[in-house]
Structure formats: C-alpha cells, structure tokens
Amino acid sequence: MTPSTIELVPAAEDRRIARHAAAAIVLTVAEAAIPLPLPGVKPGLANIVTLVVLARWGWREAVWVALLRVFAGSLLLGQFLAPGFFLSLSGAIASLLVLGLAMHLPQRWFGPVSHSILAAFAHIGAQLVVARLWLVPHDGVFYLMPVFAAAAVVFGLGNGLVAARLLHELGRGSEPAEKNPER
Amino acid sequence: MTGWRHWLRPGDSVVVVLGALVCVWSALAMWRGGAPDSALIRAGGTLVAEVALTRAQMVEVEGPLGTTRIEIAPGRARVASDPGPRQYCVRQGWLERAGAVAICAPNEVSLMLTGRGADYDSLNY
Incomplete structure (x- = not known):
C-alpha cells in the first residue's frame, strides 16, 4: 500500500515568489505605521518589490507577489474584506494590468520609473472608480483627484528610482539576471 | 540627489x-470652484432657454413690457438691455459666478448662471 500523504514540493519559483511576497508584506506592514494626512495617499513601498520582480522574473511572478501581498498584508493589518482591502485589491489588479502592457515599452527608453508611475496612475484610477461606484456614490471623490495624481507622480517616481537602483545592484550580485521566458 | x-x-x-x-x-x-457652465433664462417663471457659456451670442426674450436682450460670452453673461424702468438687472453688469442671478422683475425675465460648486443652492423671492 502506498502512503497516502500528499507531498507538495515547492519549486524554486515557488520559493522565490514566497521570498519576494514576504519582503513586500513587510514593507506593507511597516508602511502602515507611517501616519498619513489623507486616507489612500501612501507611498506604496511594497510596489518596489513588484517592480523588481517584474523586471527580473516576468509578469506572472509579479502578479503572484502583488496579490499575495494584498491578501496577506490585509490579513495582518486586520483589513481583510474591509473597504480598504477592496480598494487595494482593485488598485493592485489595475496596476498589474498596466504593468503587463508597460513592460513591453522599449527598454532603452522606458525603465522602472515609467512602469512605476504608470502603475501608480492605474492604481489611483481604479481606486477612484471603486470608491465612486461603491463607497462614496457622489462625484465629490473626484475632488481629491489632483491630490492622488500628485501622490502618484511623487511616489511613483520615488519607488521607480529605488527599484531601478535595486535592479542595478542585484544585476551585479550573485543571482542571475536572465530567466525571462516571456522576453 | x-x-x-x-x-x-x-x-x-x-x-x-x-x-x-x-x-x-x-x-x-x-x-475651479464657482465657474459657471451655462445660463438659464426664464420669462414669466418658465424656462425659455438654457445656453452654454461657450461662445458669444445674444438671446432676446419677450416679456410684458417688451424685449429683454441677454448677452452671453465665454464664461459670463449679462442683461444687455431691458425695458424696465429702473434697470437694476442691467446695472448688475456681467455675472461671472455659478449661482449668480439677475432679475428684471418688471419684465418678468431672469438670468441665472449654473455650474458645479455654486454659491447658493437656490434663491427665492
């Protein structure tokens, strides 16, 4: 009789996703401790991890890392299934879709900073739509759009620069920088 | 840096x-708080025209005393001439904010600007 225990053997890819997601979750939790003047305006430091994973390991892994971060981060912060969770989930999905398109821009001209800013705009766009349709059914939410747009540019630029630098440092490090089946 | x-x-x-x-x-x-979008022109209490404040034009409205001429310009409007005796609505000059009203009471004509973020919800008289 064969033993009936099912053994799940994590592949190297699984371990990598878990490692990156853990880093992203740490950043999410750390960021939650920063007092912010306006709900919804936050740096989104965890997206640095998403950008790095996107550039080094492709879109599919970036999706895994970003969504795991949204779910686990909200569980840790007690936000799971609260309005804030749906806002971050919609923002994450929209920015992942935009990242999927933006990564095909010419590499010579557009780097992580472009990806980061475009994703940040997708993020606020989706959040505003969800907030307008569901949380604040009034056009008043769009009154805050300039604030969110400014945050998207500033934090998108900051995160993108950090990601670009990290990618450079990692590229020189021990891990191989290739393994991109899509490209 | x-x-x-x-x-x-x-x-x-x-x-x-x-x-x-x-x-x-x-x-x-x-x-752009208070910027008007369009002008509502009423005669005898009923709406006779709603004009967008995009291009310059003249609107003529008939009242019991005669013709009131309303001038529309981009972003503003005024009562250009009115047959009323005291000319209050004409002397108000250009209306430039959402919610602003010029009332030519003798000729029963009113001009009101509408837009987002109006200063008043409604005016009664």
Whole structure:
C-alpha cells in the first residue's frame, strides 16, 4: 500500500515568489505605521518589490507577489474584506494590468520609473472608480483627484528610482539576471 | 540627489512630465470652484432657454413690457438691455459666478448662471 500523504514540493519559483511576497508584506506592514494626512495617499513601498520582480522574473511572478501581498498584508493589518482591502485589491489588479502592457515599452527608453508611475496612475484610477461606484456614490471623490495624481507622480517616481537602483545592484550580485521566458 | 538622475531613462522623464501635466490638468478641472457652465433664462417663471457659456451670442426674450436682450460670452453673461424702468438687472453688469442671478422683475425675465460648486443652492423671492 502506498502512503497516502500528499507531498507538495515547492519549486524554486515557488520559493522565490514566497521570498519576494514576504519582503513586500513587510514593507506593507511597516508602511502602515507611517501616519498619513489623507486616507489612500501612501507611498506604496511594497510596489518596489513588484517592480523588481517584474523586471527580473516576468509578469506572472509579479502578479503572484502583488496579490499575495494584498491578501496577506490585509490579513495582518486586520483589513481583510474591509473597504480598504477592496480598494487595494482593485488598485493592485489595475496596476498589474498596466504593468503587463508597460513592460513591453522599449527598454532603452522606458525603465522602472515609467512602469512605476504608470502603475501608480492605474492604481489611483481604479481606486477612484471603486470608491465612486461603491463607497462614496457622489462625484465629490473626484475632488481629491489632483491630490492622488500628485501622490502618484511623487511616489511613483520615488519607488521607480529605488527599484531601478535595486535592479542595478542585484544585476551585479550573485543571482542571475536572465530567466525571462516571456522576453 | 544628482546620483538618482542616473536611474532615469529618457522616456522616464517624459512620463514624469506627463504625470505632472495630469496633476495640473486635474487640479484645474476639479478645483475651479464657482465657474459657471451655462445660463438659464426664464420669462414669466418658465424656462425659455438654457445656453452654454461657450461662445458669444445674444438671446432676446419677450416679456410684458417688451424685449429683454441677454448677452452671453465665454464664461459670463449679462442683461444687455431691458425695458424696465429702473434697470437694476442691467446695472448688475456681467455675472461671472455659478449661482449668480439677475432679475428684471418688471419684465418678468431672469438670468441665472449654473455650474458645479455654486454659491447658493437656490434663491427665492
């Protein structure tokens, strides 16, 4: 009789996703401790991890890392299934879709900073739509759009620069920088 | 700070500038408090015309005393002439804010500007 225990053997890819997601979750939790003047305006430091994973390991892994971060981060912060969770989930999905398109821009001209800013705009766009349709059914939410747009540019630029630098440092490090089946 | 510029690729700067433009555009579009969109013209209490404040034009309205001429210009409107005796509505001059009203009571004509973020919800007299 064969033993009936099912053994799940994590592949190297699984371990990598878990490692990156853990880093992203740490950043999410750390960021939650920063007092912010306006709900919804936050740096989104965890997206640095998403950008790095996107550039080094492709879109599919970036999706895994970003969504795991949204779910686990909200569980840790007690936000799971609260309005804030749906806002971050919609923002994450929209920015992942935009990242999927933006990564095909010419590499010579557009780097992580472009990806980061475009994703940040997708993020606020989706959040505003969800907030307008569901949380604040009034056009008043769009009154805050300039604030969110400014945050998207500033934090998108900051995160993108950090990601670009990290990618450079990692590229020189021990891990191989290739393994991109899509490209 | 200069060291960080090293990580920007040429297209990235374009994206940053475009993002900044979106900020400016959204601030101008969302925060123009009190700017009127259109003019409501009433005669004898009924609405006779709703005119967008986009291009210059004249609107003539008939009342019991005669013709009131309303001048529409981009972003503003005024009562240009009125047969009333005291000319209060004409002397009000250009109306430039949402919610502003000029009433030519003798000729039963009123001009009201509407738009987002009006100063008043309604005026009664």
